[in-house]
Amino acid sequence: MRPLAVAITGGIGAGKSTALASFRRHGAATVSSDEIVHHLLATDPDVKRALVERLGEGILGDDGTPDRELIAFRVFKDRDALDFLEQLLHPLVSREYLTWREQLSALPSPPQVCVTEVPLLYEVGADERFDKVVVITAPAKLREARRGGRTDDREARLLPDKEKAKRADFVYVNTGTPEQLDAWVAEVMETLAAESTAPAAS
Numbered sequence: 001m002r003p004l005a006v007a008i009t010g011g012i013g014a015g016k017s018t019a020l021a022s023f024r025r026h027g028a029a030t031v032s033s034d035e036i037v038h039h040l041l042a043t044d045p046d047v048k049r050a051l052v053e054r055l056g057e058g059i060l061g062d063d064g065t066p067d068r069e070l071i072a073f074r075v076f077k078d079r080d081a082l083d084f085l086e087q088l089l090h091p092l093v094s095r096e097y098l099t100w101r102e103q104l105s106a107l108p109s110p111p112q113v114c115v116t117e118v119p120l121l122y123e124v125g126a127d128e129r130f131d132k133v134v135v136i137t138a139p140a141k142l143r144e145a146r147r148g149g150r151t152d153d154r155e156a157r158l159l160p161d162k163e164k165a166k167r168a169d170f171v172y173v174n175t176g177t178p179e180q181l182d183a184w185v186a187e188v189m190e191t192l193a194a195e196s197t198a199p200a201a202s
Contacts, residue, residue, distance in 0.1 A: 002105045003029065003114040004196040005129070009121035010136035011161050013143030015174040015181060016117045019136050022185035023115040027193075029104055032117040036096045037089060041066040047092065054084050090124055098129070112196040113189065122159045122167065132192065135168035137161040138175055 006028070008016050017032065024030040040047050042065050051059055051066050055074050061067035075081040097116055104110050115134075121127050138146075165171045170188050174181055 001110050003101070003111050004131050004192055005101060006113060006115040006132045006134060006192065007121050007127065007130040008115060008117045008134045008136060009119060009164060009168075011138070011140075011143055011158065012119075013146040014136045014138045014161075015146075016119070016136050018178055018181060019134065019172070019174075019185060020115060020117045022182045023113070023189065025182070026186050026189040027111065027113070028189065029111040029114040030116065031097065031100055031114075033093050033097075033119060034117070036093045038068070040089065040092055040096070041068065044092070047088065050088055051085075055081060086120075086124075090120070094126065094129070113192045120158070122164055127167070132169040133167065134170045134172070134188065135161070135164045136172050136174050137165060138173065142175060
């Protein structure tokens with residue numbers, strides 16, 4: 001049985017990672033795009049080679065592997081470098097995610113639901129790979145406060161939250177407590193689990 005595939009997306013600082021942790025607590029198999037990127041940077045020699053060729057050896061950490069903070073600093077004000085980084089990593093992240101999903105399906109007792117956090121889900125057309133989409137949103141001022149008052153240039157490149165919400169299956173406005181978000185996730189998981197066990201229409 002293939003687990004029901006769910007994506008979490010939303011604006012920066014909306015609470016996607018907190019929601020992902022709640023889904024894990026309520027029985028879903030979970031992975032984040034960030035975790036996959038970290039794995040690729042640490043283990044894929046082709047990724048390292050491409051990054052060094054384009055961005056220079058200054059992006060390598062003390063251990064000789066690409067360092068995320070150094071990469072972020074290098075591409076922060078360079079749109080071409082950021083485009084290069086995204087074009088390099090997005091197909092690889094998708095490949096790793098689909099492999100993970102296949103591995104879950106092959107387990108003797110697969111989870112009913114698998115969830116991944118995909119910040120650029122709609123922007124790169126990745127929503128087609130998922131059965132359901134969860135959007136976590138919050139007012140801009142609150143999201144900025146959660147980031148310690150830092151603004152983020154990436155916001156201008158993201159699809160507006162209103163548009164994401166229109167296209168999503170589940171939407172949560174994250175202005176309350178973590179406990180309220182967790183309770184909402186528990187309800188969504190009940191709905192998803194029921195759907196994953198429902199007989200297919202003939």
